[in-house]
Amino acid sequence: MKMIITGGAGFIGSNFVQHMVNKYPDYQVINLDLLTYAGNLENLKPVEEKPNYKFIKGDIADRGFIFNLFEKEKPDMVVNFAAESHVDRSIADPECFVRTNVMGTTTLLDACRSYGIKRYHQVSTDEVYGDLPLDRPDLFFTEETPLHTSSPYSSSKASADLFVLAYHRTYGLPVTVSRCSNNYGPYHFPEKLIPLIISRALADEELPVYGKGENVRDWLHVADHCQAIDLIIHNGREGEVYNIGGHNERTNLEVVKTILKALDKPESLIRFVTDRPGHDMRYAIDPTKIETELGWKPRYHFDTGIAQTIQWYLDHQDWWKNILSGEYSNYFDKMYASRL
Ligand code: NAD
Numbered sequence: 001m002k003m004i005i006t007g008g009a010g011f012i013g014s015n016f017v018q019h020m021v022n023k024y025p026d027y028q029v030i031n032l033d034l035l036t037y038a039g040n041l042e043n044l045k046p047v048e049e050k051p052n053y054k055f056i057k058g059d060i061a062d063r064g065f066i067f068n069l070f071e072k073e074k075p076d077m078v079v080n081f082a083a084e085s086h087v088d089r090s091i092a093d094p095e096c097f098v099r100t101n102v103m104g105t106t107t108l109l110d111a112c113r114s115y116g117i118k119r120y121h122q123v124s125t126d127e128v129y130g131d132l133p134l135d136r137p138d139l140f141f142t143e144e145t146p147l148h149t150s151s152p153y154s155s156s157k158a159s160a161d162l163f164v165l166a167y168h169r170t171y172g173l174p175v176t177v178s179r180c181s182n183n184y185g186p187y188h189f190p191e192k193l194i195p196l197i198i199s200r201a202l203a204d205e206e207l208p209v210y211g212k213g214e215n216v217r218d219w220l221h222v223a224d225h226c227q228a229i230d231l232i233i234h235n236g237r238e239g240e241v242y243n244i245g246g247h248n249e250r251t252n253l254e255v256v257k258t259i260l261k262a263l264d265k266p267e268s269l270i271r272f273v274t275d276r277p278g279h280d281m282r283y284a285i286d287p288t289k290i291e292t293e294l295g296w297k298p299r300y301h302f303d304t305g306i307a308q309t310i311q312w313y314l315d316h317q318d319w320w321k322n323i324l325s326g327e328y329s330n331y332f333d334k335m336y337a338s339r340l
C-alpha cells in the first residue's frame with residue numbers, strides 16, 4: 001500500500017503521518033506538503049528516519065507537479081489534510097483559501113481520476129454545517145445537516161466537499177469524507193485558541209478572548225481524530241460522509257480558565273476583545289454513524305486530554321518558542337493590533 005498524505009507537516013497531518021508510519025510498517029507513506037507558515041518538519045522528527053516514510057515538498061494546487069508526482073509514485077491512497085486552516089486568516093485574506101482548499105482538492109481529484117486510486121479521503125470539518133444556537137443544547141450536527149457556512153474558510157471547505165462527492169457520483173471515484181470537530185493536542189500551531197492561551201499564559205501575557213467567551217466548541221484529541229480516519233480509509237463506505245466528535249463541549253471561557261488553573265496563572269490575564277466577524281456560536285457533533293458503523297470510540301476525555309496537552313507544551317517549549325520568534329510574531333502584531 002502506497003499512501004500520499006498531504007499537509008503532513010501541519011498539526012493534524014503530522015500526528016496522522018506518525019500514526020500511520022508507526023502502525024503500518026509495510027505501508028509506504030509519502031508526506032506531501034508545501035511548508036507554508038503552518039508546515040513544520042520538526043513535527044516529523046520521530047519518524048523522519050523510518051524506511052517507510054518519505055517527505056516531498058510541493059503544492060497540491062500545482063497541476064503539473066501533482067500529475068508528475070502521481071505518474072511517478074502511482075499511489076493507492078490519498079488522504080488530503082493540506083489546507084489553509086485558520087478562520088481569522090480567511091477573514092483577512094480569503095483568496096488563498098480558494099486556491100488551496102478548493103482548487104488544490106480538485107487538482108488532487110483529477111490526478112486520482114487520471115491515474116486510478118483505491119481510496120481518496122477528504123479531511124473536512126464540522127464548520128461546513130455552520131453553527132447551532134446556544135439555547136438549543138438538544139441539537140447536534142449529523143451527516144444530513146444542511147451545509148450552511150459562515151466564514152471564507154468554512155465555505156472553501158464545504159465547496160471542496162461538494163467536489164469530492166460530485167467526483168464519486170459523476171466519475172465513480174472511490175472517496176470518503178470526514179467532518180471533525182475542533183482538535184487539540186501536540187503540534188497545534190499557536191495561532192489557534194488552546195496553544196495560543198497556553199503559550200501566552202506561560203509568558204504572563206494578556207489572553208484575547210473574542211466577544212464574551214461564550215461560544216462553544218466540541219473538542220476532540222487529535223489522536224482520536226487520527227484513529228477515526230484510519231478506520232474510515234480502511235472500512236468506511238465509498239461515497240459516504242462520517243462526522244467525528246466526542247461530546248466534549250466547552251465554552252471558550254471554560255477552556256481558558258481550565259488552562260489558567262492548570263498553569264496556576266491568574267484569571268486577570270483574560271482580556272475580552274472585539275469579536276470575530278460572523279463568529280459561529282456553537283459546534284456539536286453527533287458521532288452515531290461512525291460509532292455504530294465503524295466501532296469508533298474516542299479514548300480521551302477533555303479533562304485528561306487537555307492536562308496531557310498542557311504538559312506537552314511545557315515539555316516542548318523550544319518547539320513553540322521557535323514559531324513565536326519567527327514570521328508568526330508579525331502576524332500576531334498585525335492581527336491583534338486593533339483587538340488588544
Ligand atoms: P494546519 O494549518 O496545521 O496544517 C496545514 C498543512 O497544510 C501545513 O503543513 C501546510 O504547510 C500544508 N499546506 C497548506 N497549503 C498547501 C498546499 N497548497 N499544498 C500542500 N500543502 C499545503 O492545519 P490542521 O489544523 O492540521 O488541519 C488539517 C486539516 O484538517 C485541514 O484540512 C482542516 O480543514 C481539517 N480540520 C482541522 C480541524 C482543527 O481543529 N484543526 C478540525 C477539523 C478539520
Ligand code: TYD
Pocket residue numbers: 086087088182191192193194196208209210211213215216217252276
Ligand atoms: P480557533 O482555535 O481559531 O478555531 P475555530 O475558529 O476553527 O473554532 O478558535 C476556537 C474558538 O476560540 C473560536 O470560538 C474563536 C475563539 N478564539 C478566541 O476567543 N481568541 C483567540 O485569540 C482565538 C485565536 C480564538
